[in-house]
Amino acid sequence: MMWLFLRKQKYLIDFTLSSLLRRKGKSLGLLAVYTLIVFMLASVTLFTHALRKEAGLMLQASPEIIVQRMQAGRHALIPADYLQRIGRLRGVTQKEGRLWGYYYDPAVKANYTIMTAGQVAAPLTEIIIGTGIARARGLVVGDYLTLRSQNGEAYSFEITELLNEKSELVSADLLLMSPQAFRRLFNIPEGFYTDLVLSVRNPREVRKVAEKLTLLLPDTRPILREEVLRTYDSVFSWRQGILFVLLTGSILAFVIFAWDKASGLSAEERREIGILKAVGWETADVMRMKFWEGMIVSLSAFLIGYLAAYAHVFYASASLFEPVLKGWAVLYPQFRLTPFVDGLQLATLLFFTVLPYIVATIIPIWRTSITDPDAVMR
Amino acid sequence: MRKSNTFLACVFLLLVGCIATLVDATHRKHLAVSDVESGTALVRQFGLTDLALFTEARYTRHLSQSDLHSAFQDHPVALEHFPSGSLLLPPQRMQ
Amino acid sequence: MLIQLTDIKKVFNQGRPNEFWAIQGVSLEFEPNRVSCLKGASGSGKTTLLSMIGCLSRPTSGRIQLGERVISSLPERFLTDVRRHTFGFIFQRFNLISGLSVLENIMLPAYPLGLPYKRLVATALHLLEQFNLLAKADNPVEWLSGGEAQRVAICRALINDPQILIADEPTANLDSKLSYEFMGLIDELRQSGKTILITSHDPEVFDSAVVDRVVEMHDGVVLT
Ligand SMILES: Nc1ncnc2c1ncn2[C@@H]1O[C@H](COP(=O)(O)OP(=O)(O)OP(=O)(O)O)[C@@H](O)[C@H]1O
Ligand SMILES: [Mg+2]
Numbered sequence: 241m242m243w244l245f246l247r248k249q250k251y252l253i254d255f256t257l258s259s260l261l262r263r264k265g266k267s268l269g270l271l272a273v274y275t276l277i278v279f280m281l282a283s284v285t286l287f288t289h290a291l292r293k294e295a296g297l298m299l300q301a302s303p304e305i306i307v308q309r310m311q312a313g314r315h316a317l318i319p320a321d322y323l324q325r326i327g328r329l330r331g332v333t334q335k336e337g338r339l340w341g342y343y344y345d346p347a348v349k350a351n352y353t354i355m356t357a358g359q360v361a362a363p364l365t366e367i368i369i370g371t372g373i374a375r376a377r378g379l380v381v382g383d384y385l386t387l388r389s390q391n392g393e394a395y396s397f398e399i400t401e402l403l404n405e406k407s408e409l410v411s412a413d414l415l416l417m418s419p420q421a422f423r424r425l426f427n428i429p430e431g432f433y434t435d436l437v438l439s440v441r442n443p444r445e446v447r448k449v450a451e452k453l454t455l456l457l458p459d460t461r462p463i464l465r466e467e468v469l470r471t472y473d474s475v476f477s478w479r480q481g482i483l484f485v486l487l488t489g490s491i492l493a494f495v496i497f498a499w500d501k502a503s504g505l506s507a508e509e510r511r512e513i514g515i516l517k518a519v520g521w522e523t524a525d526v527m528r529m530k531f532w533e534g535m536i537v538s539l540s541a542f543l544i545g546y547l548a549a550y551a552h553v554f555y556a557s558a559s560l561f562e563p564v565l566k567g568w569a570v571l572y573p574q575f576r577l578t579p580f581v582d583g584l585q586l587a588t589l590l591f592f593t594v595l596p597y598i599v600a601t602i603i604p605i606w607r608t609s610i611t612d613p614d615a616v617m618r
Numbered sequence: 619m620r621k622s623n624t625f626l627a628c629v630f631l632l633l634v635g636c637i638a639t640l641v642d643a644t645h646r647k648h649l650a651v652s653d654v655e656s657g658t659a660l661v662r663q664f665g666l667t668d669l670a671l672f673t674e675a676r677y678t679r680h681l682s683q684s685d686l687h688s689a690f691q692d693h694p695v696a697l698e699h700f701p702s703g704s705l706l707l708p709p710q711r712m713q
Numbered sequence: 714m715l716i717q718l719t720d721i722k723k724v725f726n727q728g729r730p731n732e733f734w735a736i737q738g739v740s741l742e743f744e745p746n747r748v749s750c751l752k753g754a755s756g757s758g759k760t761t762l763l764s765m766i767g768c769l770s771r772p773t774s775g776r777i778q779l780g781e782r783v784i785s786s787l788p789e790r791f792l793t794d795v796r797r798h799t800f801g802f803i804f805q806r807f808n809l810i811s812g813l814s815v816l817e818n819i820m821l822p823a824y825p826l827g828l829p830y831k832r833l834v835a836t837a838l839h840l841l842e843q844f845n846l847l848a849k850a851d852n853p854v855e856w857l858s859g860g861e862a863q864r865v866a867i868c869r870a871l872i873n874d875p876q877i878l879i880a881d882e883p884t885a886n887l888d889s890k891l892s893y894e895f896m897g898l899i900d901e902l903r904q905s906g907k908t909i910l911i912t913s914h915d916p917e918v919f920d921s922a923v924v925d926r927v928v929e930m931h932d933g934v935v936l937t
Contacts, residue, residue, distance in 0.1 A: 244827045245827070247827040247828070247829065247830070248824070248825060248826075248827035250620075250622040250623075250626075250830070251622075251824035251825075251827065251830075252824065253621070253622035253625060253626070254620065254621050254622045254817070254824075255813075255817070255821070255824060257621040257622065257625055258621060258812065258813050258814075258817055259810075259812065259813070261621075261812075262811075262812030262813075291669075291671075294654065295669055297654050297658070298654060298657040298658050298661050298669075299661060299666075299667065299668075299669075300658070301658045301659075301661040301662040302661050302662075302665060302666055302667045303665040303667070306665070306667065306683070308683070315683075338665060342676060342679070350673065351673050351674065351675070351676075351679065353670070353673075353679060353680075355664050355666075357663075357664065370670070372670065372673075403660065404656045404660070406652070406653040406656045406657070407653070407656045407657035407659075407660045408670070409657060409669055409670065409671070410657050410660055410661055410666050410668075410669055410670055411657070411660050411666075411670060412670040412673070413670045413673045413679070414660075414664075414670070416664070435683075437665045463667075463682060463683060467682065468667050468668075468682040471681050471682040472669070472681070472682070511808075512810055515808045515810060516821070517793075518769060518802055518804075518808070519802060519821055519822040519869065520793060520796055520797030520798075520822045520825065520873065521793075521822075521824070521825050522790065522793045522825060523789075523793075525824070525825045536625065539629065540628075540629070540632070543629065543632035543633065543635070543636060544632065546636060546639075547632065547635050547636065547639065550639045554642075554643075554646070569672055569673040569674040569678075570673070570674075571670070571673045572671075572673070573669075573670050573671060578646060578647055578650035578653070578654065579639070579642065579643035579646050579647065580643065580647070581639060581640060581643045586636075613769045613770075614764035614769035614770040620830065
């Protein structure tokens with residue numbers, strides 16, 4: 241019984257392949273366009289999903305609460321005595337001020353992110369840089385980098401270390417220096433910080449702490465880690481959305497093309513179906529044959545497109561997307577995404593790419609295959 | 619060879635390829651644990667909050683930290699976060 | 714298998730202004746293992762009658778009996794089944810499917826039966842050999858000459874080993890020599906035990922010694 245069924249399906253596949261190969265150019269063209277669409281959609285999905293996952297994992301370690309002072313609607317320096325004003329809040333295990341900012345390097349037209357770290361050995365002359373900066377400026381350990389300060393003086397720093405290149409996704413444009421050097425470079429007086437960082441041991445207390453903070457320091461806004469994580473969650477779905485919108489044009493074109501190809505039964509095809517029915521095929525056989533036609537095209541396109549997308553995103557570092565993501569940035573991290581692929585993702589992709597095509601092939605056939613087979617006699 | 623056999627063989631190979639991607643993904647996820655951890659370590663050490671993906675402007679570099687509500691913060695033609703940014707032209711003197 | 718038609722009527726577009734009675738009460742009997750030929754003016758209803766016998770369509774009223782079985786009242790699904798196992802069709806324009814090879818065309822009617830592939834190919838090749846077409850097995854059907862296409866059409870009609878062969882103007886596209894040859898093939902088939910129904914305008918066919926019986930039709934009724 242089982243074998244009989246399989247044999248029947250194989251015959252139908254034989255026939256469908258023969259009839260597809262008959263219009264080789266058209267069929268292959270269709271397959272190519274279809275594959276390309278799947279490739280693009282799959283690339284976008286795989287890329288954003290993996291990036292979102294990776295960001296989520298890494299940023300899990302970011303501070304529970306960051307306190308920013310706002311002045312006239314803008315981020316402003318926060319006085320150190322705010323640390324005292326916070327005092328002892330229940331649940332807060334640690335609190336400290338941070339100094340960080342941006343430095344625009346006209347030499348390569350790039351923005352660096354400068355952070356401060358106490359561990360830099362010689363406070364005023366040494367820095368650690370991220371690999372993105374090193375690449376952009378062609379620097380190696382031992383080289384000197386000159387930064388121009390707020391009041392026009394130039395300071396030279398020796399590069400003592402490069403940050404681990406494996407962490408480039410978060411560190412490509414980082415430049416670490418001592419707090420003293422930072423204050424001197426940007427002319428920030430003692431007693432001020434960029435923002436404050438609070439550690440909260442118990443995640444359930446974070447919201448409560450944030451509420452107390454807004455009462456205690458009304459000119460600040462607390463940024464919670466969950467907000468950071470949510471930002472990245474939504475930003476990638478947003479970018480994914482934008483890419484999808486850009487793709488819509490091509491998808492629509494394809495839909496029209498596919499509809500025309502799949503649904504518009506030519507007179508010749510109609511005649512063929514008549515012949516098949518006349519020589520003893522049932523309506524159901526004709527439908528099954530058409531199902532296989534849709535299946536063969538869409539399944540091949542799906543499998544090839546998905547495989548190509550996987551290779552593109554996880555082995556070629558999504559090089560096709562780089563121009564889009566890079567924007568006007570000079571520093572762009574070189575990273576190899578960790579593949580996060582799950583069944584649900586594959587199933588969604590399958591559902592949205594394969595199913596519509598199969599439906600589009602079968603539906604119009606319904607009308608013609610229930611017509612009388614005696615039409616071929618005349 | 620019979621056409622259906624050729625086709626089924628191709629599909630089989632492609633399916634194997636697909637399963638291989640899943641296996642490869644799990645495998646590389648294990649390998650990448652240390653990479654992710656070195657990133658996590660940096661994040662923890664310096665209290666990082668953002669990815670260094672879009673470095674062209676403040677509010678793209680530190681998405682989660684910036685006041686998102688002012689347009690054209692840095693680069694006159696930088697990609698805007700809000701669609702409205704693409705409708706407003708940058709100030710005359712910056713063009 | 715005896716074919717009995719009792720008071721068959723067929724109306725097209727019933728109830729509409731262009732209602733047309735193509736068959737107006739035909740009662741006939743076709744004996745097994747005979748070659749019968751329907752002749753008559755164009756539009757007299759030959760094709761319509763054949764397609765009802767061949768289960769391609771159903772009569773508006775009347776009864777068609779195939780051996781013991783009444784087929785005129787069977788639902789579509791069963792009709793296909795009867796058609797598939799009992800009838801082989803040879804059409805006027807051969808109706809081969811272009812782009813497919815000769816072999817594939819011949820095996821087509823057997824696809825829904827799901828026979829083992831090797832066996833089906835062997836049967837098909839055997840038929841091709843019988844009709845002297847073995848060398849053409851892998852050619853696409855467009856390359857065939859008219860006579861060859863005709864023989865391929867016969868092979869296709871025979872692949873499921875049907876009892877009854879129905880040929881609607883099989884010689885309309887052939888010259889008289891090929892028509893003659895065709896009648897030779899029909900003779901062989903009759904001798905191998907098939908029942909054969911032909912419609913034709915062609916004297917080469919209905920005057921042929923091979924034909925056992927000629928039925929003449931006019932405006933949807935049988936004349937003799
Ligand atoms: N589907 C249909 N709808 C309306 N009229 C039809 C239909 N099919 C056939 N007819 C009409 O029925 C009549 C008989 O047609 P049929 O094809 O049986 O004639 P025929 O004897 O085979 O003629 P020919 O020798 O030219 O093939 C014709 O007048 C034809 O116009
Ligand atoms: Mg006719």
